[in-house]
Amino acid sequence: MPSPHLDAVLARIDADLDASLDRLFSWLRIPSISTDPAYAEHCAAAARFIAEDLASLGVSAQVRDVPGAHPAVVGRVDGPAGTPHALFYGHYDVQPVDPLDLWESPPFEPVRKTLPDGREAIVARGACDDKGQVMTFVEACRAWKAVTGSLPIGLTFLVEGEEENGSKGLPAFVASIRDELAADLALVCDTTQWDPRTPAVTATLRGLAYVEVFVRAADRDLHSGLFGGAAANPIHILSRIVADLHDETGRITLEGFYDGVSEPPPEVRARWEALGLTSEQLLGPIGLKEPVGERDRMIIEMVQSRPTCDVNGIVGGYIGQGTKTVIPAEASAKVSFRLVGDQDPDAVCAAMEKHVAARVPGDCTFEIVRHKGSRAIALPYDMPALAKAEAALAAEWPSAPVVIGSGGSIPVVGDFKRTLGLDSLLVGFGLDDDRVHSPNEKYDLTSFHKGIRSWARILAELAEG
Incomplete structure (x- = not known):
């Protein structure tokens, strides 16, 4: 049964969207470039910002030193009795902005911009990767807290500052606070949708x-x-x-x-084939036509499962x-x-x-x-939380969600599995044209707004046990 509070939570998200954007923009203005030592204090400021924001939601959040790395934020709040406890992961650090002369607006002065196709987007370094994505989850929690006075499940937050620099200190840090991070499931928002109308759950990472x-x-x-x-x-x-x-x-x-x-299950491969991704769709926008991977493979396999x-x-x-x-x-x-x-x-x-x-x-x-x-990571395709996420996303988006693989790597997901014994549910709202790591990085306003609503729905589904 869906939560009786869900409709009110979604209405609160809609009404609070401008304030949510203001909070995100304040975070985006902090140039938290982890790879350049000159920005160390800015990284510390970005950590303090998210710790204070989580504290405003009743989360016991602290900025923690990570040996040899920028600080991490760790916070915890208990949920109602009998509900699961999840570990949410994200990162506040961002890539360098070079070449600066290719930016159409200053990278740390976020703006709302209308794209040529009419979509509205947030443009700034970190808008998608990963501050905007982290804030979709935080804002969903804020709406639940405002409407019900609490969060629907127990949550531990881990927001690091070294992801763009290899997360070198994170494995040892995670191991050192293993007991604090104990949970039933990890939630990660650092992945993509299939397209602007179709959400996705990422089941594998290379x-x-x-x-x-x-x-x-x-x-x-x-x-x-x-x-x-x-x-x-x-x-x-x-x-x-x-x-x-x-x-x-x-x-x-x-x-x-x-x-x-290994090969994906036949039914999963059939679903990928049904998506109909072509070389023209994937390579055309970047000025190419011919794939160069294994000739006997679909192009979707080349970029996510091979x-x-x-x-x-x-x-x-x-x-x-x-x-x-x-x-x-x-x-x-x-x-x-x-x-x-x-x-x-x-x-x-x-x-x-x-x-x-x-x-x-x-x-x-x-x-x-x-x-x-x-090592690569594979989510069990019969994992109950995956089905719950699919149901929540299907209720929010105009197209049914797809379960896909990611060609990229998120090493901490492997650390969660090996060190904490946790499977990770990877749901993100980035798009292929978000220019992540490039000049003029952006995040669609719809991705941000419906991302918040999606996480609110996922939390409701997870609370049902």
Whole structure:
């Protein structure tokens, strides 16, 4: 049975929308860029802002030091007897704003803007990722508190300040306060909808392995006229290493790479196929036409349920203005792997080392630097909370919700599973055109408004037990 208070809560959300936007805009004005030490105090200010806002809802919220990282906010409020207790996660830190000259308005002066297609949006750094998304949940809680005097379930809040910088200190911090974070379920709002009319529950997240490869040859840069044709060129060696990572069908060639890769249930795959995503729809808006993944896979599989390998950057030789005829002493590449199923990040890195070693001449050397990896996450498709979320979203949006996978990685979700034993319900309201991490980041006003209403409905469903 739906809560008798739900209609009043939804009406309160509608009436309070302008005030909700004012609160969000105040948070967005704080330039909480986690990757740049110059913004450390701003990160601390953003943490204090959300802690004070949660406290106004009766949440016992504190700003906590995280060793080697920006502070996190931890808060707790008990729910009515017999209701579940959930852990809500979000982050207050944001990406750098460079290149600043591509912004149409100052990145930390949020504005409401009408898009060419008539949609209204909030434009600012962090509007979608993740301050706007966090506030959809907080504002839903605010409406419940205003109407009923309490929240419908017990909640613990964890809002961190290092997500955009790798969440390096978070796993140890979560482990150190394991008892405080005890819950029945984790709730995460840092994902996307399917389209502006169709909400989504994200059931899988790809994992990540990341390496840097350095190839070294001569003991100094060489004159290409004197040594060209005889001396090994690290750029040539590295180019072969990179080219050999994929075969002609788009499959990744590392030995054992597909160990642990699983297929989605047939009924789930059928649902994905029914969505009808085409190359034109996905790639057309970014100026491309032809997919380059595994040829025997749907494009929706390529971006959400299949493993990938991408070269994220290559450095070598002379890259300044004009010409300089050198054979460089060193070349390097940054390579990332998105992982699925039970793929092991350490095993993938080891396979990459073997791949590189087989292609480096005996008189040259190489080095592999491994960065933090994470395993893929899969939500049980028969999880009761997933069905409750689907029912709540179906009641709010014009199109039925879809259950999808995400091509991205949210490492903390894995920490919740391994350290706390919690499955995570991932419901977000971002859109593909929100320009996350890019200039002119935006968040549709409808996504914000209906996101608040959606979380109010989800909380009501979860309260029913």
